[in-house]
Amino acid sequence: MTVLLYTLGVVVFAVAILASIGLHELGHMIPAKAFGGKVTQYFIGFGPTVWSKQVGETEYGVKAIPLGGYVKIVGMLPPGAADLADGVEVDADGNQVVKVRKSNTGMFTQLISDARAAEWETITPADSGRLFYKMPWWKKVIVMGGGPTVNILIAFGIFVGVFATYGNAGDPAIETTVGEVSACVKPAEESGKVCTPEELAKNPTPAYQAGIEAGDRMVSFNGVAITSWDQMQALVKKNGTAKASVVVERDGEQLTFQTTTVVRPPDKVGEKADKTVGFLGVTPRTHPTTGGVLYTLDQMGTMTVDVVKALGTLPAKVWGVAQAIVGVKERDPQGPVSIVGGGRLAGETASHEEIPVKQKMISLLMLVAGFNFFIGMFNFVPLLPLDGGHIAGALWEALRRGWARVRRRPDPGYVDVAKLLPVAYVVGLAILVMGVVLIVGDLVVPVHLES
Known part of the structure; x- marks a missing residue:
């Protein structure tokens, strides 16, 4: 079953990406044709052609390597003045025909000239008004x-x-409801680890010791009504090691807990604890925004x-x-x-x-x-x-x-x-x-x- 689900996930993703590639190329082809341009090829993939079909002046198809796609729009490169063999010629019907020279001196100029020549070998006099560079x-x-x-x-x-x-799970909304209660006080790098009986007996968190539970909605802290989790955090930190009266709502009933906030151990080895910062031992419940x-x-x-x-x-x-x-x-x-x-x-x-x-x-x-x-x-x-x-x-x-x-x-x-x-x-x-x-x-x- 796991192998089948894995394969299904890969196939769904692959089909979605191939569809995206196809739509990307349509995003080029449709306006090009709407503006009178000539599109001779529409392909998904690169390499050898697996399948193709000629429809009008456009060949549609799929190639062997499905890592992209392309559309061939006629006349992407204009003829350069230095590449004209004998200027502009006129054929028997009076149409202007551009002849592009295939030989130049210099590696880069030769590269450019070859690209122009390849482009213009497929262009006919009838395409004169449909060239992309003229748009x-x-x-x-x-x-x-x-x-x-x-x-x-x-x-x-x-x-x-x-x-x-x-x-949006990447932008979680923070509630004023308790999502989790830490059982014992631990450095930040050890958060999430199960407390040992010794740690639980020696250093329980104020919230755990007082009886606050996950699902409790914070109502007030030392008489101050709680409107956001950030506000509650600030009140707890400011409280230091002093006594605290915490009111929560549980199953529609308000409960009051008396406790004393403590100072969390240093988050890093060798770091000094701030003796003015209080710690309760609760984290909020969140949900996607x-x-x-x-x-x-x-x-x-x-x-x-x-x-x-x-x-x-x-x-x-x-x-x-x-x-x-x-x-x-x-x-x-x-x-x-x-x-x-x-x-x-x-x-x-x-x-x-x-x-x-x-x-x-x-x-x-x-x-x-x-x-x-x-x-x-x-x-x-x-x-x-x-x-x-x-x-x-x-x-x-x-x-x-x-x-x-x-x-x-x-x-x-x-x-x-x-x-x-x-x-x-x-x-x-x-x-x-x-x-x-x-x-x-x-x-x-x-x-x-x-x-």
Whole structure:
């Protein structure tokens, strides 16, 4: 049964991610076609083609390696002036045809020229008005931003559904009801450990000794009405080692307990205890915070900041995974994982015997949402070959042309993203290497579900 549940979790996650990839590519293809662009290919995956079908001018299909997808939009790269063989030719029907030279001097110029030549070999005179680079800048932004926006919308849809019903477990609401009573006073690093009879006899917590129980709602402390757990904590700390009168509500009845708060032992070895800080020995009951659209937008704003920070440290964290692979250090359980790692976590969640079915479903949904949100944000990074690189090029084109109009200068023309292809290859190689490291790490030193 455990193996079946594990497999089911992996399959559900894999299907969800493949569906997200397909929708991402639709986010590019649909607006491209709506704006008159020509899309010749729509594929999920990379490598050898497993299946494909031609529908109109577009070939739809699936490839062998399901780690991404792409759409082929005609005319992404404009012809460069230095790459024109004999300028613009005119065919027998009077249509202009661009001939791109395939030979240049210099490694980078050759790289750019080869890319242009490969692009323009598939372009016919009839495509002249449908080329992507000729679109207005705002259409380019919509086409290239459509993919990652779809991922973010998928994440938003899942988040808002979970937060509005089950709640956000990552943002727990703290009640004034006691969730747990510590039996004996222990340093913070030993909290959760079972008290020995000796510890219980020698150093019981005030709450345990007084008879306060889990489920009791705190009503007042030394005559001060309790309105929040933070307020109660402050009152307890301020009380030091003095006597305390605690009123709780239990089964609809108010009970009063007389006790004396104590000072908790130092949290670290060698650290001096603050003799003015009181300690009662209770922790609050919490529940996931619920909220609708505005709450979800607020939470996603915080997530955006966290993801931007994570992207900035991603190379260093991947290097940490590489070190863990060769046994130099332990793998960070909070570090990045690949889709393979996500599948393993989904399988462990589905097969975990102590997690209720409802919680399993929520966890799987949040895992899929988290991956979609990260993929969307990652693709907005303004570097080629990512979608954000094309968006940055379109925005730069708008700025440059707008500034020329203000200054009454000649139109500078389209931004030539082909000139940034060397950067695109370097970035693409870096992404490939990081992806391989993460996949190997998820196979050799995987991150496991926390117990």
